[in-house]
Amino acid sequence: MLTYTLRRLLTAIPTLLLISLVIFLLVDLAPGSPLSEIPLTVPPEVREKMMKALGADQPVMVRYVLWLKQFFWVEPQYLIDGWFGTDFAQGAQRIISWQSKVPAFQIIGERLPQTLTVVGTAYLVGILIALPIGIYSAYRQYSWFDQAGTFFAMAGFSVPTFFTGNVLIMIFAVKLGWFPTIYDTQLRVTDWASFYKMIMQMALPVTVLALFNAAEISRYTRSSVLENLNQDYVRTARAKGMGERTVLLKHVLRNSLIPVVTVIALGMPTVFGGAIVTENIFKINGIGAALIGAIHVSDLPLIQTITFIFAVLIVLFNLIADILYGILDPRIRYD
């Protein structure tokens, strides 16, 4: 298992390198310069100096290698320094956002927590809603509960989040005024009052994302449970005198969860994609908003870095999915 994981990690490296190259080159095609936001009155020598300082005057391949080095070598050192107060980085050049002239990872570090709270909570809530619904829908196939579940899943799945988001804002924030319309990213939870405020402002975006996730996962769960309910081993379990609870929640569920867990793990990074839209609707200053902002002003280093982080997440969760699969299914052997 450990060797398998290590081998998978090693093979992930060339994959990631290739992805990084493609991302870098594609994004580099876009028009953009670190000086586009600088007033024209700034003299040419100063401009040139600035270009040099940012390394933007170099040919594209040199910039790519430099960016790679910064991403995989320099930035982790800064991360460690930030955690332990060490000084590994020794002031090495970081990836700098062209627009704000601060390190890209600093921006990401500021924005990521907002995204993670909303996306993470939404995913968790989505899973917690989806599993019982999926299981029960399958167990009582064609019951009114199942029909209702099917309807909501179809709705949740086919209606885009920007629509549900706006509808929820219209009804619950604007018309009824139950929830705030603006997400306050400065809010820190320090006491019950601020905790309550946090819950209130998270409620709508989490609901939108959770519904979307729950729709997909509950469908997967339902079909997986249905498929397993018809298996011979279920009949065996009943013939042994096992109660329905044991049959369903032990025998069937354990088998059904194998593909579901994979879908959950693989879906993790795509949720960040969904969050980009949701963040924009609810004005959450998260990583998705940062990416959109960077695209608007052609802040190439920031775009490249955030996009590549998404790519890393996708590769990582693929690996996690495979490992979980092996843990859950004894028939899979790693060698």
Place this chain on the structure above:
Amino acid sequence: MADLAAPVLDVRGLKTVFHTRAGEVHAVNSVSFSLRPGEVLGVVGESGSGKSVTMMSLLGLLPSPPADVRGGQVLLGGRDLLKISPKELQSVRGAKVGFVFQDPMTSLNPVFSVGNQIMEPLRKHMGMTKAQAADRAVELLELVGIPDARRRLKSYPHQFSGGMRQRVMIAIALACDPDVLIADEPTTALDVTIQAQILELVKDLRQKLGMAIIWITHDLGVIAAIADRVMVMYGGQVAEHAPVKELFARPQHPYTRALLRTIPSISGERAARLQVIEGQPPILTAEPASCPFRARCIHSLDRCAQENPARHAVDGKPLGTGHDVACFWSPELMTEGEDA
């Protein structure tokens, strides 16, 4: 001897219907039989004759819907299994009645260890602790001839061959010392040598443990080897029922006679499946009002089209104890030289 003992299992007038899109399918029609302690009842009949549905109806193992066990009684230890609560039924399944299914490759749960699956009924029905159940599981695996049993407890089903998995299934069925073991074509999916081994194993276990067995098969050779009595099923009904020697010596029903013709008298190559009789099995969209075998019967009489023959004794003994048949025809009606 066994004739006089009270039956452990007494099935009377069992009726099972499936609700399908095309309407009702009457899969089991008024099936009655009984099983005495320590006895082996063989059940034969071609595919679709209702053997499995009958046995699964006894323990409520059919998915409902579409199945609907509509009538009859299943008496086991003085209780009617069709009337008791789901909880009570669970305490019968696996404890009083063990079930072995046809396909050992799919009948075990792939994600739990074999030990876990054997220990489940032990812990539920016998209230054993984990350690006690593990010891008993080792005993059971040894009983069914699996070597290195203690270590094998931790193995998963995919680490066993088909024959070994069927042994595990038998171990599970025997775990709680049931009064009745129902084996639904337990050897069909296995190759011939393994079949013979499983057959020997069950014969041996029956000697040791003394439980009554219902053995479903397509193979009259197996019936001859293991059964005390035989029940021949056709179209969801009992066509003929007799002690095994009697059935082979004096088959009454045209269907039974056709079946027996399909096995060569010298046991060489056996007809593996009983489909050699010409024609199709009936599709029972309603309770049959005539003999279900009529379309394929070489002896059919006018009366066969007007009513469904009831079982009647051939040897004067009460129904279900001796030789009986559901047919209007009898071999005595044969004219000299007629070939049947």
